[in-house]
Amino acid sequence: KTASSQKNDRGAAPRGSTRESRRSSVTTRKSSSVMFREDTNRKISTQVVFSIDPSILHFTSEAVADDFYDSRSIFNIIRKLCSKDLDASDLPRMCVYLCPRNNAWFTIHNSLLYCFQQAGLSSVEVCEMERREVLKRTVPRQKQHQAISRPNSSTKKEEHKDDLGCWIFIPKSVGKDTKWFFKYFDDFGEWDSGYEYPRNTKFVRDGVGGVWALCCTSSGTKGVESDWRLWHINPSNEVNTGFDYPPGCKMVSDGMGGLWILSATAGFPQWKLWHIGIHPKCIEQYFFDYPKESRLTSDGMGGLWIFCPTESESKWQLWHANQNGERKLYTFPHDSQITGDGQSGVYILARDEKTWKLWHADRHRREKLYAYPDKAKIYGDHRGGVWIFSPTDDSTWHLWHATKTREHKCYEYSQESSIVPENSGGAWVFSPPDKSPSDTEHSQWLLWHANLRGAKVMYDVPIFSQMATNEWGAS
Numbered sequence: 001k002t003a004s005s006q007k008n009d010r011g012a013a014p015r016g017s018t019r020e021s022r023r024s025s026v027t028t029r030k031s032s033s034v035m036f037r038e039d040t041n042r043k044i045s046t047q048v049v050f051s052i053d054p055s056i057l058h059f060t061s062e063a064v065a066d067d068f069y070d071s072r073s074i075f076n077i078i079r080k081l082c083s084k085d086l087d088a089s090d091l092p093r094m095c096v097y098l099c100p101r102n103n104a105w106f107t108i109h110n111s112l113l114y115c116f117q118q119a120g121l122s123s124v125e126v127c128e129m130e131r132r133e134v135l136k137r138t139v140p141r142q143k144q145h146q147a148i149s150r151p152n153s154s155t156k157k158e159e160h161k162d163d164l165g166c167w168i169f170i171p172k173s174v175g176k177d178t179k180w181f182f183k184y185f186d187d188f189g190e191w192d193s194g195y196e197y198p199r200n201t202k203f204v205r206d207g208v209g210g211v212w213a214l215c216c217t218s219s220g221t222k223g224v225e226s227d228w229r230l231w232h233i234n235p236s237n238e239v240n241t242g243f244d245y246p247p248g249c250k251m252v253s254d255g256m257g258g259l260w261i262l263s264a265t266a267g268f269p270q271w272k273l274w275h276i277g278i279h280p281k282c283i284e285q286y287f288f289d290y291p292k293e294s295r296l297t298s299d300g301m302g303g304l305w306i307f308c309p310t311e312s313e314s315k316w317q318l319w320h321a322n323q324n325g326e327r328k329l330y331t332f333p334h335d336s337q338i339t340g341d342g343q344s345g346v347y348i349l350a351r352d353e354k355t356w357k358l359w360h361a362d363r364h365r366r367e368k369l370y371a372y373p374d375k376a377k378i379y380g381d382h383r384g385g386v387w388i389f390s391p392t393d394d395s396t397w398h399l400w401h402a403t404k405t406r407e408h409k410c411y412e413y414s415q416e417s418s419i420v421p422e423n424s425g426g427a428w429v430f431s432p433p434d435k436s437p438s439d440t441e442h443s444q445w446l447l448w449h450a451n452l453r454g455a456k457v458m459y460d461v462p463i464f465s466q467m468a469t470n471e472w473g474a475s
Contacts, residue, residue: 094109164424180199241282250263255470273287273288293309303323357370358386397417398410420467425451445461446461
């Protein structure tokens with residue numbers, strides 16, 4: 001698409017774009033799930049195999065494991081389903097049951113369901129069983145599968161798919177000029193992508209080892225702000241999506257390879273929320289509208305949390321949204337911080353009288369946890385926990401780690417440090433050395449890798465480098 005045609009597409013509200021009509025369509029689709037049962041009143045004493053649309057199935061927990069029992073990554077499974085290298089029949093069948101209380105289908109095999117939904121499959125075979133049976137059974141195998149082991153250091157491109165490292169935008173001197181390149185770091189080494197971008201490029205990681213980059217194009221008139229082009233980079237290739245967005249938009253990773261963008265559109269008071277994916281091809285979809293002041297964070301499972309202003313100046317509204325719908329949930333003070341926990345939940349650091357309290361919330365409940373000083377910063381660890389960078393009486397700040405059940409004071413770093421969590425629960429810390437040289441313009445900062453077992457310096461990185469996070473301009 002050309003930039004001009006995209007503007008027209010974004011300006012036109014798609015059919016069913018109002019919140020009321022979208023909710024109605026979702027409800028209708030869920031209620032139609034009983035049509036897949038031949039007889040909803042009969043008692044099931046044996047397994048019944050039938051086909052069903054995965055989009056109408058419900059999860060039985062908030063968390064989805066990153067790996068299957070045979071060590072296969074759900075990210076690899078989704079990619080292979082999208083590319084047709086793998087068929088749903090090559091995977092074990094899900095066991096499902098019909099809950100009579102809300103007349104909806106449930107499965108305990110959350111990882112399988114998540115893969116089918118993310119791959120956009122319209123029909124899969126499942127085993128119907130009584131609820132007490134399905135809760136105590138494991139997935140019955142339809143075929144014998146060879147276990148796919150995790151990548152090792154000999155296959156550099158595969159390593160990045162688990163996103164256990166960090167992308168850094170690094171300046172390099174080329175002759176008399178300084179150019180900026182993306183570079184990837186992890187425990188096995190560093191990898192220079194060779195991709196050069198303008199210094200003012202906006203970028204976020206994609207959650208599966210790649211990075212999204214939004215940068216200015218040469219087509220704009222000098223001195224006139226125009227739309228910027230969206231690119232996707234991974235260790236295998238660089239993709240020009242063909243989609244353009246205003247440079248002031250807000251970007252949030254969906255944690256599963258895709259991207260959410262909250263963008264202004266001419267003639268509309270509220271900003272539009274778009275989702276972009278590249279598997280199996282570049283797809284752009286418009287979903288909802290939110291105020292431009294909204295703050296966003298990824299839920300790590302394909303959706304996002306949106307913290308929106310309301311009619312009250314002191315209280316803002318917390319929403320959860322994904323490609324299946326949106327939900328209005330809780331209110332918190334307007335100056336609260338939010339960060340996703342990577343397992344569809346969210347942590348909130350909210351003012352509570354003279355202190356700040358850490359909360360955890362999901363789509364069903366919220367709970368108050370621990371207190372932290374003013375100016376503390378929070379970063380979800382993508383495994384259900386959160387890192388808290390907390391001020392002290394001097395220039396050294398404490399790095400804490402917390403879950404819903406406990407908290408630990410782990411390490412100390414300079415207050416100037418940048419922190420980016422990784423998918424395994426650890427964090428990368430970009431921090432100045434203890435004694436900085438006098439010529440700070442050309443000095444190197446330290447890139448640490450930290451987790452609950454320890455912290456160590458991994459690399460020296462130029463001081464002005466920028467680490468890719470899950471959000472850009474969203475807080």
